[in-house]
Amino acid sequence: MTIKRIAVLTSGGDAPGMNAAIRAVVRSATSNGIEVVGVRRGFQGLHEGDMSLLGPRDVANTIQRGGTILLTARSRTWRSPEGRALGAEHLRKWHVDGLVVIGGDGSFHGAHYLMEEHGIPVIGLPGTIDNDLYGTDHTIGYFTAVETALDAVDKLRDTGASHERIFVIEVMGRHAGHIALDVAIAGGAEEVFIPEDEKPVADIVHVIQESLRKGKASSIVIVAEGYPGGAMGVAKAIEDGTGLETRVSILGHIQRGGTPVSSDRILASRLGEAAVQAFMDGISGVMVGRTNGEISYTPLQDTWEKRKDVNRDLYRCAKLLSV
Numbered sequence: 001m002t003i004k005r006i007a008v009l010t011s012g013g014d015a016p017g018m019n020a021a022i023r024a025v026v027r028s029a030t031s032n033g034i035e036v037v038g039v040r041r042g043f044q045g046l047h048e049g050d051m052s053l054l055g056p057r058d059v060a061n062t063i064q065r066g067g068t069i070l071l072t073a074r075s076r077t078w079r080s081p082e083g084r085a086l087g088a089e090h091l092r093k094w095h096v097d098g099l100v101v102i103g104g105d106g107s108f109h110g111a112h113y114l115m116e117e118h119g120i121p122v123i124g125l126p127g128t129i130d131n132d133l134y135g136t137d138h139t140i141g142y143f144t145a146v147e148t149a150l151d152a153v154d155k156l157r158d159t160g161a162s163h164e165r166i167f168v169i170e171v172m173g174r175h176a177g178h179i180a181l182d183v184a185i186a187g188g189a190e191e192v193f194i195p196e197d198e199k200p201v202a203d204i205v206h207v208i209q210e211s212l213r214k215g216k217a218s219s220i221v222i223v224a225e226g227y228p229g230g231a232m233g234v235a236k237a238i239e240d241g242t243g244l245e246t247r248v249s250i251l252g253h254i255q256r257g258g259t260p261v262s263s264d265r266i267l268a269s270r271l272g273e274a275a276v277q278a279f280m281d282g283i284s285g286v287m288v289g290r291t292n293g294e295i296s297y298t299p300l301q302d303t304w305e306k307r308k309d310v311n312r313d314l315y316r317c318a319k320l321l322s323v
């Protein structure tokens with residue numbers, strides 16, 4: 001089938017680089033004679049039929065902007081058969097031959113059902129700061145989130161060192177420790193807690209006591225949001241176990257904003273182009289990712305059913321370097 005028109009939406013938590021991905025979809029489609037419809041507010045907008053044609057000029061001056069020009073939502077409309085049917089109806093009304101969904105695993109569920117139940121060809125692009133999707137080495141937004149968190153850690157280290165304090169810093173990652181691990185190693189943290197390795201929180205007491213014994217006056221402890229108890233739990237364990245004061249800093253949504261770093265822009269541009277090419281090659285029902293530097297296709301279902309592990313070697317390395 002010749003593809004004449006595709007739609008694109010962003011869904012779930014926004015991620016820096018989503019605009020670069022939208023731009024790449026629009027411009028590579030246009031270069032191949034394919035029209036693009038932009039859907040606003042993700043599945044919510046699909047449900048409501050909130051969509052309009054997007055041309056190459058509509059995405060001008062967006063590659064460097066954080067957030068998403070299409071807006072996003074954590075919509076639950078895709079969860080109901082009626083919601084999905086309405087979305088499919090709008091896509092048919094707009095004569096859309098394929099839908100690109102930029103988001104995380106929740107968004108991919110919606111995409112998967114649209115294809116299964118209504119025969120709408122879909123392609124997923126990994127857009128989440130958490131980097132928790134199986135089938136791609138990195139997700140769009142991840143690199144920027146790590147830089148943002150690291151910048152905060154460096155600043156907290158300055159004040160922590162001056163006051164000889166223990167800082168417990170929570171980074172995002174609902175179920176995943178990728179951001180935490182990168183930030184811990186690049187920020188020279190004394191310890192890191194991630195959901196993938198539920199070591200007892202009490203372990204921190206020994207780590208802090210050892211740090212003091214070795215002459216470290218201040219310490220940085222990184223905690224992934226998804227680690228049970230979060231940063232508050234780790235700080236409490238330190239205070240209860242050592243009698244020392246701590247300061248907690250929860251970085252939160254600041255990690256989702258800001259100008260995307262070059263690695264996110266490049267990844268988004270490459271994947272956006274590859275998504276359009278995939279449709280032209282008759283490929284759908286997959287997430288287009290990048291694995292070992294090459295474009296890869298992963299069945300949507302695998303992206304949430306299979307688990308992407310953290311880099312255990314980094315974990316080991318972070319520990320080794322914290323002596």
Ligand code: F6P
Nearest residue numbers: 013014074128129130172173174
């Ligand atoms: O998009 C991923 C993420 O940033 C997680 O790290 C975090 O747990 C969650 O989204 C926060 O979601 P919300 O924007 O709904 O508060």
